[in-house]
Amino acid sequence: MPEVSYYPGCSLEATARDYAESIEGVAKALDLELRELEDWNCCGATAAHSLDHRAALNLAARNLALAMEGPSPLVVPCALCYNRLASARHELMADGSLIIDEIRSLGADYASVEVMELNEYLTTPGMMALAQHKASQDLSGLKAVCYYGCQGQRPPRVTGKTDYENPRGLDRLLAALGVEVMDWPFKTDCCGASHSVARPDLVHALVARLYDRALQQGANCIVTGCQMCQANLDMYQQQIARQMGREVYLPVLYFTEVMGLALGLDQTPRWLGRHLVSPRGLLEGAGLPRQYWERL
Amino acid sequence: MSRTQPQPEAAPALPPPGEALRPEGRWLAEVEASSGVKAGACYGCKKCSNGCPLTFAMDLHPYQAVRLLQLGQMERLESSATVWICASCQTCLTRCPNQVDLPRLMDWLKERLHGRGEEVGEKDIRLFHELFLKGVAKRGRVFEGELMGSYMLRTGGAFGPEAMANARLGLTMLRKGRLKLLPARTRESRWRRALFKKRRGGSHA
Known part of the structure; x- marks a missing residue:
């Protein structure tokens, strides 16, 4: 049974509970053991790196230290947490002088912790083959664009990725699970996540562009691996559609939820039921069995 | 809401008209x-x-x-x-x-x-970051409910014209099981106090 260290991050305990539950369900179905870091703390998110560089480094350093003992890699489902941990690791390998004693004493071998996005891990060839082998449900009625967002990809000197302008991991996974995957040019464009509270107008302008292009490509849903992207694209869809002056119906699914559908996991409707844009019409239209959508 | 729409991207002039740049x-x-x-x-x-x-x-x-x-x-x-x-x-x-x-x-x-500590142009953005960090200093983790509540109290979102829409969204999130009612915190707290204690000369090195 493969075993990895797991850093869920704060929002998976609340607004992204659907994501957290779907990850748990899929991991179980794939016999993947997620070892949650003991007593992990917030990564500091945008706030820390904006106002307090020292705090940003220390918050990440503590989580990296907690991961030093556990299995490798450290898998992170939230793109922003991932970016914060990977950026700090990159900087700390060169200079750890800002780390306070209370955190440094937990361990300082930052190079030893491999930080990986969850979607990167689940699209490694072995995991992908396993998912494909276990998939039973016909998903050919889903026409998806994959939205990776910005924080998981860039900058490449930190993420180590080579396909950062045109990532394809999720595209390959979904295609392997029988989804019709549409190509589009906005895979890694920013949704403005960190401004969703203070300047929602900016987020709405960015998200409107995404809807517009996804619809142009003929997609009937957007699949993402980042809970900030999911929230921004899901929570205000009707409001943004009104501003655009057109109808928009684009359920925003986590890739783990699509895996849940493909693997025929019973709990999948529970996760999907937490979305604001109900996937009912999508799933019914795509010909999925009634039990997946009747209670959405 | 004129600022919700992207404007034509005319680059601002440099330097501003009538002003020499030194x-x-x-x-x-x-x-x-x-x-x-x-x-x-x-x-x-x-x-x-x-x-x-x-x-x-x-x-x-x-x-x-x-x-x-x-x-x-x-x-x-x-x-x-x-x-x-x-x-x-x-x-x-x-x-x-x-x-x-x-x-x-x-x-x-x-x-x-x-x-x-001066006034900045985008004061709401700064306020949000500030409240976010305050929560992290207090618990080591973010409590979204408190963060949103205190932000709205400070910016008028709890009373102003958006209050109803905010309340409705809050209720929907609650019904969908996506609001956490009790905060989580890290068990270990020594690092938190050490990291966030007031340092002389403010937070900027």
């Missing part, structure tokens, strides 16, 4: 040394600004911010909305042929402005 050489070296951003390496190819998704809301395009720094125009740079509007999406740095770390420069400027 280069101040010392700033570039000082900021480079303190922030670690090699802003002097910028030769103005504008790849940063062509890729930036938020130029429609900026008063300075990213390359102009760097150019102003090269010319030592700190006041214009620090009073710009651009510093706060940057969403740190890393597109500019990724595509920069000289690897000028613009997002880091923007963070460095924000931290400096924040440390001085």
Whole structure:
């Protein structure tokens, strides 16, 4: 049974509970053991790196230290947490002088912790083959664009990725699970996540562009691996559609939820039921069995 | 809500009409040394600004911010909305042929402005970051419910015209099981106190 260290991050305990539950369900179905870091703390998110560089480094350093003992890699489902941990690791390998004693004493071998996005891990060839082998449900009625967002990809000197302008991991996974995957040019464009509270107008302008292009490509849903992207694209869809002056119906699914559908996991409707844009019409239209959508 | 729509992206003039620009050489070296951003390496190819998704809301395009720094125009740079509007999406740095770390420069400027405690152009953005960090200092984790509540109380979102819409969204999230009612905190707290205790001279080094 493969075993990895797991850093869920704060929002998976609340607004992204659907994501957290779907990850748990899929991991179980794939016999993947997620070892949650003991007593992990917030990564500091945008706030820390904006106002307090020292705090940003220390918050990440503590989580990296907690991961030093556990299995490798450290898998992170939230793109922003991932970016914060990977950026700090990159900087700390060169200079750890800002780390306070209370955190440094937990361990300082930052190079030893491999930080990986969850979607990167689940699209490694072995995991992908396993998912494909276990998939039973016909998903050919889903026409998806994959939205990776910005924080998981860039900058490449930190993420180590080579396909950062045109990532394809999720595209390959979904295609392997029988989804019709549409190509589009906005895979890694920013949704403005960190401004969703203070300047929602900016987020709405960015998200409107995404809807517009996804619809142009003929997609009937957007699949993402980042809970900030999911929230921004899901929570205000009707409001943004009104501003655009057109109808928009684009359920925003986590890739783990699509895996849940493909693997025929019973709990999948529970996760999907937490979305604001109900996937009912999508799933019914795509010909999925009634039990997946009747209670959405 | 005129500012919700992207405006045509006319680059602001530089320098402003009728104003002569007096280069101040010392700033570039000082900021480079303190922030670690090699802003002097910028030769103005504008790849940063062509890729930036938020130029429609900026008063300075990213390359102009760097150019102003090269010319030592700190006041214009620090009073710009651009510093706060940057969403740190890393597109500019990724595509920069000289690897000028613009997002880091923007963070460095924000931290400096924040440390001085002066009014900033985008005060709501700063307030949100501030409240967020306060929560992290208190618990080591974020409690979204409290963060949103205190932000709305401070900005009028709990009473103003958006109050009803906010309340409705809150209720929907609750019904969907996506609001956490009790905060989580880290068991270990010594590091938290050490990291966030008031340091002499403010938070900025």
